[in-house]
Amino acid sequence: MKPTTIISLKHQLTQFFNADFITNSAKWTGFIQRERAIQPLQLVLSLIAALSKGNCHSIADLHRQFNGMCLSEKDNVAYKPFHNQLRKDEFPNFMKSLVKSAIAQFSQLETPAQPQKLACFDEVLLQDGSSFRVHDGLGEVFPSRFKRKPAAIECHMTMSLSGLSPTAMTITADTASERAYLPQSQTLRNKLLLADAGYVDFDYFEQINQHRGYFLVRGGKSLNPIIVEARNGKGRRFPKLVGKALKDVCRQTNRSAILELTVRRGKQEFRLIRRWFTEEKRYCIWLTNLPRESYSTDDVMAIYRCRWQIELLFKELKSDTNWQRFATAQKAIVEGLVWASLLALILRRSIALQSAKSVSVYKAAKNVDVWLLPILTAYCHQALSEITNHLDWAIRYISNNALKSQQRKSKKDRTLDGIYEKLNA
Known part of the structure; x- marks a missing residue:
């Protein structure tokens, strides 16, 4: 593990999870006009946390995750105002704008050399x-x-x-x-x-x-x-x-x-x-x-x-963020949660792919409560001094527990590494 990896990741995440940046994005898309009990940064972090766990089945689960990440009970909000925020027509536009920013910031990774x-x-x-x-x-x-x-x-x-x-x-x-x-x-x-x-x-x-x-x-x-x-x-x-x-x-x-x-x-x-x-x-x-x-x-x-x-990416989105589990007839909520799911995937993959050369993004996505949620909670609480330790643990955990399995020869040419090896031959 290189110290530069932690420094780079911390810089990327801190820049993205900047309260002013998230708030300005919310105002620019019309999602908020004035300060409310539900702050945009805390909402975004709680949505990423809830949707990354893969066991979120309802809006009530999202609401519980939001309250669970608050510093104190005084910051908790009732279900109705939380639901009203998500049903806004501007909610999907807000989440889409964050996805565009995440693509620009996290997609340019140093991945294994292509043939x-x-x-x-x-x-x-x-x-x-x-x-x-x-x-x-x-x-x-x-x-x-x-x-x-x-x-x-x-x-x-x-x-x-x-x-x-x-x-x-x-x-x-x-x-x-x-x-x-x-x-x-x-x-x-x-x-x-x-x-x-x-x-x-x-x-x-x-x-x-x-x-x-x-x-x-x-x-x-x-x-x-x-x-x-x-x-x-x-x-x-x-x-x-x-x-x-x-x-x-x-x-x-x-x-x-x-x-x-x-x-x-x-x-x-x-x-x-x-x-x-x-x-x-x-x-x-x-x-x-x-x-x-x-x-x-x-x-x-x-x-x-x-x-x-890309088939694997869709599989990850559908299975690990529960796209098909939200029983709501609100168009804005459905669209917004799809964009939020994609945002969660981009962030998960970015951290995982920078943690180890031979990482399995599928395995890394299975235990986000162990390595990702502490990072998100620290940003939610603005405990920036703790970020380095959480990232260090996340990288160590992924490097030891989420590496690609050794493939049998009969299946080797189906993997991306095997395809690259064949094209290099």
Whole structure:
């Protein structure tokens, strides 16, 4: 453990949990107009503490956490004024502004070096969306795609692979199109975007090309372009496949497990890789503009597996902050708590990732009452002289109890470390 780590973390946290900064953010977003019994800093710290524990099921639990972190009973507030603060229309805007500040302050971490095949990009961005059910009374505000759940929220997220942290998020109804929330193509110059099949948009891909960016996206089952050039995974050409539609090439006509193709859709030509998975008896397709001379088919498939990190992030948000447990029909409360959950995740991950080189953010998130809550309580009580000791303990605890487990060889290429090792080989 380096003393500089504690100094750096203390500086970041003290700067963020500054009473004036939090209060000014609350005033700027209109969340507060005058001084009240519920101070913005104490509210934010209690929300992060409650949502990080993973066992918070109601607004009453949030209220109890707030009172439990007060210095004395005189500072306790009743349930109704606490609830009234959360139901304000400005509450989600306040929490969203803090998330933006946290992204700017905590996302630029010194993470393990990426392999050169990824480090050559200014950034590798992961894109995905995740939906979850909310109170049925919000059906008109957040309509769902499915009849069995009348109301649902969709969170559209962009995540940085290097920092393992979100860079942007938007909250919409579950019915909103995922493609509308992709990063703007002009921002992707010398960046690589990884996305799932729901984000296939050929006009968008062409715009990325024009701005000298890169994409790697899984293709859907309906994709059926014309083959211009065909090779197998070892580079052997298949001239007989030229001119055929992709779906006309099946296991009966070509037994190659991997096909490296140049295909045409309308006036656009692009690189397509198709692999047959014997156990699942299905094809998987990837679309990319990564140059073939620099990125083999194995490289492309390995790089795409990095996208699993955003799935893990959503899993952490849903399971460890209880997104789906709040039975409230108040739109502002639901949105505000989603943003507060993301804020809690960013802070947890930042401390954990700076504590040890081989840390498991999943393990670190499981025992926040041991290492994170004392830090938050110290800031709540303005006991700044105690912060260093609490951070020292947190780093030692995480380094000893939240490191990544040794993976079996059969599963090694599924982990981010294993993928990096393969790309470095």
